[in-house]
Amino acid sequence: MLRRFVSTATRETFFALASPPGKAGVAVYRISGPAALQAYKSLVQPAATLPKPWKLHRCTVQDPDTGARLDDGLAVYFAAPRSYTGLDTLELHLHSGRALCAAVLDALARVPGCRPARPGEFTRAALTNGKMDLTQAEGLRDLLDAETDAQRRIARVAAEGKTRKTMERLREGVIGALARVEAIIDFGDSEEIEPETWNDAVRRVTELRETIEHHLADGRRGEILRAGIRLAIFGPPNAGKSSLFNFFARREAALVTPLPGTTRDVLELSLDLGGFPLILVDTAGLRETDDVVEKLGIERARSAITDADLSLCVLSMEDRGRVPKDIQRLITPNTLVLYNKLDVAKAFELPAGQPAWTVSVRTGDGMDTFLAGLTRILSDKFDVRDTEEPVITHARHRYHLERAHECLDAFLALPSEEVVLAAQELRYAANELGRVVGAVGVEDVLDALFKDFCIGK
Ligand SMILES: Nc1nc2c(ncn2[C@@H]2O[C@H](COP(=O)(O)OP(=O)(O)OP(=O)(O)O)[C@@H](O)[C@H]2O)c(=O)[nH]1
Ligand SMILES: [K+]
Numbered sequence: 001m002l003r004r005f006v007s008t009a010t011r012e013t014f015f016a017l018a019s020p021p022g023k024a025g026v027a028v029y030r031i032s033g034p035a036a037l038q039a040y041k042s043l044v045q046p047a048a049t050l051p052k053p054w055k056l057h058r059c060t061v062q063d064p065d066t067g068a069r070l071d072d073g074l075a076v077y078f079a080a081p082r083s084y085t086g087l088d089t090l091e092l093h094l095h096s097g098r099a100l101c102a103a104v105l106d107a108l109a110r111v112p113g114c115r116p117a118r119p120g121e122f123t124r125a126a127l128t129n130g131k132m133d134l135t136q137a138e139g140l141r142d143l144l145d146a147e148t149d150a151q152r153r154i155a156r157v158a159a160e161g162k163t164r165k166t167m168e169r170l171r172e173g174v175i176g177a178l179a180r181v182e183a184i185i186d187f188g189d190s191e192e193i194e195p196e197t198w199n200d201a202v203r204r205v206t207e208l209r210e211t212i213e214h215h216l217a218d219g220r221r222g223e224i225l226r227a228g229i230r231l232a233i234f235g236p237p238n239a240g241k242s243s244l245f246n247f248f249a250r251r252e253a254a255l256v257t258p259l260p261g262t263t264r265d266v267l268e269l270s271l272d273l274g275g276f277p278l279i280l281v282d283t284a285g286l287r288e289t290d291d292v293v294e295k296l297g298i299e300r301a302r303s304a305i306t307d308a309d310l311s312l313c314v315l316s317m318e319d320r321g322r323v324p325k326d327i328q329r330l331i332t333p334n335t336l337v338l339y340n341k342l343d344v345a346k347a348f349e350l351p352a353g354q355p356a357w358t359v360s361v362r363t364g365d366g367m368d369t370f371l372a373g374l375t376r377i378l379s380d381k382f383d384v385r386d387t388e389e390p391v392i393t394h395a396r397h398r399y400h401l402e403r404a405h406e407c408l409d410a411f412l413a414l415p416s417e418e419v420v421l422a423a424q425e426l427r428y429a430a431n432e433l434g435r436v437v438g439a440v441g442v443e444d445v446l447d448a449l450f451k452d453f454c455i456g457k
């Protein structure tokens, strides 16, 4: 249903080094646009015969003005529209070195009609030319940014076009229902239209609404995984929260002292735990205090706990019987509980109904079991398996799906006489779904997206 997104007609030819600059095995240059073959003729020897598309050719590259030989390597020509960008594209695979890259880029800049590419310009052209949709471009950016295995896998789902397909199918469904309602408007007075048509539209919309609800009820797994899972460590002073934080950091990242109230600021640490992106947050111990600075720290701790996706309460085993009420209130069935200082306390049976462990951060006792348990919880809560439906990975997707859901709700609340209003609600819904894939109104999203791309992608 989706052809061209934005009509920024590309008459220009842009080029970039697509591989990292500097010393490496191979440097890849991409030249995309109508002058791609012109670049071939200017730079490549022998240029007498033009390259067969999609075939690698041995070549020598020379300076277009002096004819001085620069390097030799391989050239491949992708004829439009069967290229990454959908435009005529030339790729040169040469040796990589700083001076060599600079000389080749300089030579390319002297080819008439060629100019250096802007960040993300190749992908932007691919989008413009209908080679991919907005969710795929976002997925690609996320794939390049992915730092852990779970992030990589979720980005792939979008980059491969699964999110796009789901959204397009939903949009087509809405348009199908809209066609029925419009038929009632057009032929409503004649006998050709059965009352069944309205019921049919209602049935379709009900199903679509359910599918959207199913996608929305994903626990925000996609968005959380992409951004990193925030795990807030909290508890009373001196329980060993910062000691645990340092255990994960593998260095003395936070101050640890025997004085209660040591930690004041909120500290963060990003790490990869079993393939999951975890943002660990250390916070000030919670207690009543008259110390102004400590009070501020405790306020920050409370907001960090609220903002977190998961929370871990650290309790010293010695304080087990006397956990203050305001800390008890923060422990929900979803809170992980770590009883620390096993080395100086007697072991006890863990209460059921709560993910909990006993450990000694000091001696390392029980830590393996705790880490394995934590990884399993992350996997249960946030993992996205290949067989599952694509999930929402950006707040933007959720926003438009929620709006579309509202429109379908509004449609279903209307009586069958209100066909004109009903058609309008469906049009709004289709429009919202179109925004996810970028079929409507996306210029601002594109600018934000491609700003973060590297040049040459
Ligand atoms: N015996 C024993 N002491 C520990 C253990 N873990 C931490 N401690 C000690 O407990 C004291 C407090 O540790 P911290 O890590 O500063 O505790 P905290 O919860 O961050 O404290 P605040 O920042 O003040 O809230 C320090 O003296 C640690 O060395 C443990 O497993 N066993
Ligand atoms: K302390």
Ligand SMILES: [Mg+2]
Pocket: 241, 242, 243, 254, 255, 262, 263, 283, 284, 285
């Ligand atoms: Mg601390």
